[in-house]
Amino acid sequence: MxxxxxxxxxxxxxxxxxxxxxxxxxxxxxxxxxxxxxxxxxxxxxxxxxxxxxxxxxxxxxxxxxxxxxxxxxxxxxxxxxGKLIFAQISNAAQELDDLTEGTSGRVVVGTLLAASSHLLPMAIARVLAKRPNVMIKVVEGTNEVLMPALRAGEIDLVVGRLPAHRHRQELDQIALYEEEITLLVGSIHPLANAAELTFDDMRDFGWILPPIETTLRRQVDRYFLDEEQYHPPVTVESVSYLTNRALLAEGSLIGLMPAHVPARDVAQGLLCRLPFRLPFGAGPVGVSYRGKERLSPAGLVLLDALREVAGSL
The missing domain is CATH 1.10.10.10 (Winged helix-like DNA-binding domain superfamily/Winged helix DNA-binding domain)
Structure with missing residues (x-):
């Protein structure tokens, strides 16, 4: 030394x-x-x-x-x-001791992005609670730009969703769980809902629901729009809230894009429709990010194992 x-x-x-x-x-x-x-x-x-x-x-x-x-x-x-990490670890230690004193058998804070919020994370949490009903699990929604700094600072134990760009990978361990495609969606009453095939020109007159400008997916969308004769949507809504996006799409005038697993239930029930148009970008790994196994509590390790098990079935 x-x-x-x-x-x-x-x-x-x-x-x-x-x-x-x-x-x-x-x-x-x-x-x-x-x-x-x-x-x-x-x-x-x-x-x-x-x-x-x-x-x-x-x-x-x-x-x-x-x-x-x-x-x-x-x-x-x-x-x-x-320093922030030290204080977060002290807080986590105090919380875990308190949880153990109260008989709740540990606590884990997990950040979730849209890709994991509908199937992967809920199913993994259900699996954890079936084995350890007294584990306390806190879920925090957001984008990588919000969740990754909180993960590094020790405020969050794991982040689940589409794995981030290289700028967020430093000092973190990451596991890719499965590949996810991005799909285009409209409400069931949208003029394009029953189209058998589409070109990009067919979608030019409609507004879009897009991810926030700081996300990797939004940068890919913007580059694609530039390649399509510098296309600018007539209406743009920025949102990563599935409930909000679902309601906006059901109204019938907008086009949305999101990871394919997210709207699966609503598509099956006929509330939303997938458009027959394959985007030339957006496919990528969904996985989990964390600061290393040695920094995960027993509850965090159980959730990590559950995420792997569920991903194998998706």
Missing amino acids: PARHSRIVERALTRLKLRQLRLLVAVGRTGNIQAAARELNVSQPAATKMIKDLELDFEVRLFDRTNRGVVPTIYGEALIRH
Whole structure:
């Protein structure tokens, strides 16, 4: 182990205080040492000294001063991220001890994207609860841009859905469970609902329900629209809420796109119709992301196993 690394680790183990990390996180969030000091009920000089002590112990500059306050350096951002993870782990430990005391046998927080919300995750949760009825499971919906930072920070244990682009894979373990295609959908009263075949020109006059602009799928859609003579839909709704999209499609004037498994039940019941048009993009793996098995609680490991089992049957 390099001498500098050993020296910093020794200082952290013997001198680092959680109060310093709380201040560090608060300064990073507020961009203001005085505001962070008030939050922790310490004086500004004391807060400034705590930051200086951290910089001396870690041998880096943690913040740059600007006319608007302070901004974390790359070293500050890294230490803030690890500080958040430490506090999340403490919170998880306290929650797990409380759950065990109450007899609930553990807790797991799982983030879900649209691709996993209709079949994969509900079936996996049902499987877990059949084996461990006292496990507490919290489900958080969102996009990768929201869920992945929460996963890295330890606020979420697993994220289930279409696996993210490369920018979200650093520091995470990922398992691909199955391949999913993107399908085009309309309501049963839509003018295109009973079409035997379609070209893209047949869809130009209709509005679209699209995923948010920050998602990989939306970027693929936008590139495709540009290739189609720089097409711009007359109406656009951005939504990843299946209930909202389902109601909008049933109204009959919009075209939606989503992972094929998601609307399967509504298609079978005749509420929605798949359009006979195959998109040249969007197919990709649905899977699970997590911070490593060693960081999963027993309940998290049980859910991970259930997700694999269910995926094998889809």
